[in-house]
Amino acid sequence: MKKTERNGTGRKRRLYSTALYGKYRVVVTMNLMGLFKSPQNELESGGRKISEVENTGIHTTCPKCNAVILENDLWDNLKVCPSCSHHFRLSPRQRIGFLVDADSFQEMDNDLTSRDILDFPGYDAKLRNARLASREKEGVICGNCCIKGETCALFVMDPSFMMGSMGTVVGEKITRLFEYATEHGFPVVGYTVSGGARMQEGILSLMQMAKTSAAVKQHSDQGNLYITVLTDPTTGGVTASFAMEGDIILSEPGATIGFAGARVIEQTIRKKLPEGFQKAEFLLEHGFIDKIVSRKRHRRVIGKLLSIHKREVS
């Protein structure tokens, strides 16, 4: 089926086919304008792209170093820029695919969906769009799996579902996962990416911070291991709850991690913030995360941590 969509420059593009690379569906697009007239210089083509990801489906421009990377190469490199190591954001299913032992992931509670409890204007439409954009029902995927042969419960948040914001369903799924892990004595591995609490659910989203923390504490008090991996961005109510409650807190390089947004802080203190503020490296320096681990080493490092913490049956 032919579809059109707008790309970053505002031009219309026609999606003319989809292809399968491995188990991932990649949308191949063609810029029809380009058939008739190729740009003479950078200015004519809309100027040099600095921060915007130009993704044609065949190649991708790295938003950090502007390197043009073939999509296949990017996938082979776990969506990490081969030239500057910029870590691209991942959908939860992509991440799970990279992380867990083949065919070991069993999803849980995928039937939970949010509804507009407070009758908040525009929330229904936002939810619909988020479901379309992410092809998921909610902003976190939970389940159990094996990583390097070690069984664990796993949650991975979704940056394309309202920027992983935490509403009642996200809180409920994570809470249920911790309760399940407590019951079975499983460790929990959690990947966070979130803009914070979901304001469209008002005070009920704030309560998710307490609810999830309660479940984490119960899990922890039984002597179970919880590893969090903070990815870009982890902020607000998620930072101030389960993201920072891990026994071991890992992070991807360059991830933005903080409580308040940088813009809000700048407005409050009326000063420019220093370079690298709220980046993973900044948090490591200030003692709030244990280790920065590049994506390629996640499987190995997490597998090793799980194996070290394996509980002997006595």
Added chain:
Amino acid sequence: MATAYEKLQIARGKGRPTSAMYIENVFEDFIELHGDRCFADDAAIMGGIARLDGMPVTVIGIEKGSDTKDKVRRNFGSPNPEGYRKALRLMKQAEKFSRPVVCFIDTAGAFCGLGAEERGQGQAIAENLMEMMTLQVPVVSILVGEGGSGGALALAVADRVWILENAVYSVISPEGCASILWKDAKKVKEAAECLKITAEDMKRLGIVEKVFEEDKDFTQVYENMKAELTQTIGELRAIGMEERLRQRYERYRKF
């Protein structure tokens, strides 16, 4: 009936009693204790030991300050991480000496600053949420003015949460919500309405157990509060620790 926005204005209003006033009027023999033993003493949170109708209790309150000088010193009631860590230290002390904990909340939110981030604002709040969930003594938290987001919740994980008639509790300030969602800070009134922030909403949504009626003169409020606290803490003590913690877990599990 006041609108959500009007209530927000009352909650932030000049001359409204702050946490210090409740501490002074509801308890006897208050002795303030300072510092988080790690970094500093945050004047935005005051805490110490007092007696409630003769019974020793630990009291903690987020304090906005009285006059301008005091407000500046107290950072207008926006705590830094060391404030939350001081609160947790006092709660752990209360646990050791089997004293119930009473918290008063009145804050626009945890402070958004460079130092706050450097010292782990998120981590400090997260730790309070976790630790308060299993604090072995009874905990009662009362929202007396503004209850701003995670910075308020960090002292509101309790066996009972109460609110004053004109106090508010919100996941984000209506100003913040309006500017993020509608890119228009002037839509505060709509945002306040949509976010459901009033005491009435809190009761309806099951966020609080009790709403205190207000009077022009707060003497009656203090008296009611003292009577309610004495009775409730007695009941909470009678339940026993394990059952109390189970109920506390269920209290938050239902949301």
